[in-house]
Amino acid sequence: MADARHTITAADGRAALRETGGPLLGWWDSDKVNVRSAGEVVDPAAFGTCSTRRESFAQHALHRAIAALGHPWMGYVGDWHSHPAPCEASAQDLKSIRSASRTYPQPLLPIVHRCDSVLDIQAARRGRSHRVLEVTA
Template sequence: MTSPVPVVIHHDARHTITAAAGRAAPLETGGLLLGWWDSDRVIVRSAVEVVDPAASGTSWIRRENLAQQALDRAIATLGHPWMGYVGDWHSHPAACEASPQDIRSIRNASRAYAQPLLLIVHRYDGVLDIRAARRGRSHTVLEVTG
C-alpha cells in the first residue's frame, strides 16, 4: 500500500484550470502545474495552459516544445525561487475522470523525478480529479489546505 501524497492547490491554479477548460469546451485543453515540494507535500501555486492546435473533444497532447516555452516564461514571470514543474493538467469535456492512458502517462513521467508528480483532470462538472505518481507507482492524494 502506498502512502497518500498531501497536495495543496492554490486558488490561482484552480481558477486558471477552470477558466481555460471553460474557454476550450467542447474541446480538451491542458497544460502544466507549477509549484514545489515542501517536505512531504506538493504545493501547486500556478497552472499554465499549453495549447494543442490538434486538440479534440477527446484528446489533448502536451507538445514538448510549446510546454518548455510556457514553463520557461512562467518561471521567469512568477519569479519564485522554488517554482518548477510538478505535473500536468487537462480538461475532459465529456463525463469521465482520468483515463487509463492519463494515469499511465503520469506514472511514466514520474520515473524521472524523486518527488511525486501530479495529474489534474478538470471534469465536465467542474470537479478536479487529482492523481499522483511517484517513481512509476500511483499514489492516493490527500488534498490539504495551505
C-alpha cells in the same frame, strides 16, 4: 491552488468541447504539494476525447511561467488537462504521468478538470501511483 484552479477553469471554458491542458507549477514540502500556478498549452488539433501534449511548447510555457513567478522554490509539479465529459483520469492519462514520474524525485500530479467542475487529483512517483496527502493553495 486558487490561482491554478482559476486558470484551469478559464482555459477549460475557452476550449469548449475540446480538451486543453498545461503544466502545474509549485513545490513539494514533504508529502504536501503547494500548487501555485497553472499554464495552458493549446493543442489546435485537440478534440473532445483527446489532445496531444506538445512537448516543446509545454517546456517553453513552463520556463516562461517559472521566470515570471520568480519564487525560488517554484518548479514543475505535474500537468493538468480538461475532460469535456464528467470522467476522471483515463488509463492513458495515468500511464503517461507514471512514465514521466520516473525522472523526477518528487511525485507528479495529473489533474483532470471535468466538465462538472470537479478536479480529479492523482499522483505518480517513480512509475507508480501515489496517494496525494495534501494539496494547498
